[in-house]
Amino acid sequence: MRQFEIVSQGIQHAIHNGRFGAGTTLPSERLTAQEYGVSRSTVRRAWRELEATGYLIWLEDSSPIVAHRSEWSRRVERTDVGRLASNLGPTFLGDLMQAAVSHIRYNFEIGTPDPDLLPMADFHHILGELFSSPASEVFGYSPTIGLERVRRAIAEEYLSRRGLCPPIDQILVTAGSLQGLDLLTRLWVRPGDLVVTESPTFAGALHVFRAHGARILGIPMDPFGLRTDLLESQCRSLSPRLIYVQPVAHNPTGITMAPERRQALVEWAMKTGVPIIEDDAYGFLAGPDNPSLMTVNPAAPLVHLNTFSKVLAPGIRVGCVVAPHDVIRQLASLKQLSDLHTGTLSQLVAEGWLRQGQVDRHIQRAQTLYGSRLKTATNLLVRDNTFRLFAEPRQGFYLFVRLPHGMRAQALHQPARDREVLFAVGDPFSPAQDMPDWIRLAVSARPVAQIETGLRRLLRLVHDHAEPGSCGPSEKTKSPPRS
Template sequence: MKAYQQVANQIRLVIEEGSLNPGDALPSERQTAERYSVSRSTVRRAWRELESMGYIAWADQSSPTVVGPSAWPQKVERSAMGRVSSTSQPGFLSDLMQAAVSPARYNFEIGMPDPDLLPVADFQRIMHELFSYPSRDVFGYSPTSGLNRVRQALREEYLARRQFDPALDQILVTAGSLQGLNLLTRLWVNPGDVIVTENPTFAGALHVFRAYGAHIVGIPIDGEGLQVDLLDAVVRRGPRPKFLYIQPIAQNPTGVSLSPARRRLLLEWASESRLPIIEDDAYGFLSGSPPLAATPGSRVVYLNTLSKILSPGIRVGLLVAPPDLIRQLVSLKQLSDLHTSTLSQLVAEGWLRMGDVDTHISRARAIYASRLKTALKVLEMTRVLSPFTKSGLGFYLFARLETETSTNFLHQEGSRQDVLFAPGEPFGAGPADFRQWIRIAVGAQPTAQIETGLRRLARMVEHHR
């Protein structure tokens, strides 16, 4: 047994015998090194061993504390600085999806499409038809890259609408776009690598990047989107980033889109600097403009999803990249998920081929625009919540509390009073922080609910100022 394993074993026995209990801090690195007559680097390795066995964890950067023994082994991702990164996730995320099934009356927490836009009758018809297919075609396994007929429908009925026409072998069908982002990060990012993002940005993306130990550099956005002129300094100043992650249209959480001038600047800059871009186009259907990835010669990997336009529950997304990259991602996808649900893919294809996508998109645009307008009007009257922008698109309002109220407290109070929203902090990529901000998702709430729910929220803010 190596020295570090011996030290880890001895500390483990001390914990198992109960001389050290959950919550107790371990003696310092120096004290431990003296006690077992080993070097400090041996102590660090021993601690890592204990951490991966689920016995200890770091509450901060200094000495670890006892947490175990735990029932399951822990997978520990580390940044270059040796800090645990897999536990530094925004706390609310673990509960976030629970809010999707909450019976709360005013649910502004989750970014979901309007349930009334879900074409239930069409789904019924499509499903009915699917049952007349040979069962293996619907309920059997299918290729990891996605069924060809589905990739074709995505290309012809969805991407082509935005003047984007990738080849079939450039398309990977994913179980939602977050899976695509996860696969790319897993493929490209080592602990300590730099990723550049908008700030604020989608908390789920930051969650993925942090889990792989990335160092995130946030670039501020304003009413025209990412402040592209700040990118150059970031790329020159430090280690070269792996990629830029951006949502050019109706970005989550602010609703801001990249202006045409900034878009041109970004494409020019990206071509000069040769920095790859991951374009997350989850809300792209709200605009008619082509995605960045449609620009010939651009180094853009493209993510999209049917979650926001159709249904998040069917879990169908897509990723567009050069074929050799797709092959690597297919191999990674196979590690945890042999393929995206065959049934879901066929339902998605059925809907795309029905010929009603344009009508659906125009209805969706009109509904979300009117909901945002209503929400903005309410906020204007309340004066305790100021929106990031008054000209955003999509599902969300990002708003600053004009009081000292703690958003975490407000979140708890909101759960008691049937008003759910997302605290702003997890959307922060630093250095600016968004502790006094909240994200209000209005996409799935009818107008009357928005009016009464947001007034109730404003009263809570005033009451706890």
């Protein structure tokens, strides 16, 4: 059992046996750390767990309060999926979403588009037109699969840029791409089934797979992407249910898959029949020579996930799944169980933006901006040589870096926060949960000057915390080739 779990269980026990009644303020972080002989960040982690499972109410700047949680809700037995989901420690994604509204200055935690790229004038115009349309068309219910005109615009104005031209009955509009991934997992993955991913990979995807009881096999990556040479040997006789990949500007490493790897992956899927889920959240950052994997072989068993969260605005919650029509029909039936349709207004805003004829210009600006921010961050970190970079990507939102020997990302998180710096800890991106000394730095939404100042602050903090001799030129690690 990990240390924070021991603390969390101790506090749960104290709540159950009445030592801490509903409404009681818990002893301070310092006292709790002393009681259990752990660090204060471990206490905070335990509190976060307990908050996520409804035991505590915690407003971060003081000790938590025991929640008034009805006894009956503790007695109702959870289903397998409910149990899996609540035992997951849902705090990582929760923390990320919380970081999205944080006012901390050097926020490298959340991967979001630059707010200055939000096309606010276009939104004004689009919303103005929508407000003068019949109210029921804008604010009424709409089909679960997505409005036809919106699916048409997505196909013609967006997916076409990725080399896809699906008929609109092969498109389901979702509330972001994570919903698409959850629906696919519900449809295809039983508890105990094996899912293959890149290692590391998007923490949200791992969260979904684990919540549905999947076993996860992470295939290592190098600066050219997934090690496709290992697929055959590592998956032999394991019958994976699916393989989840991000071929462009991968989260968290920024790596774009090399052409020969794309080819090998698609060939493997064709040979084995294992469906590929292609998450193309950052596909807009690729050049025309790097379209969807579907273009490698249109007959490949492949489902394409896309989203407007990274190219436009995450808060509108519009994404899509592209798959054969029978799969789309089944996914729509599943979506209906909890979400009758993606918000009509959001869909229409996305459509309005797609039809304005500004998509190419917007994407070019985004590519230039994010490319230069990534370059600034990479140059600074390579010159400094305290961290080892997983790769030196030219495009994307992120850098994934390893801390000096003996350091733990989790232990550094709070001290960094105290210095107005946020980063994402690396372990949740690891299928095997064995990357506690890695961190992800999202630089997409920070101007160059903030990147430089924020990273220098972080480096100073790391030097203050590092074991003697573990930082600096003696640690020099060979940088991998640029991806």
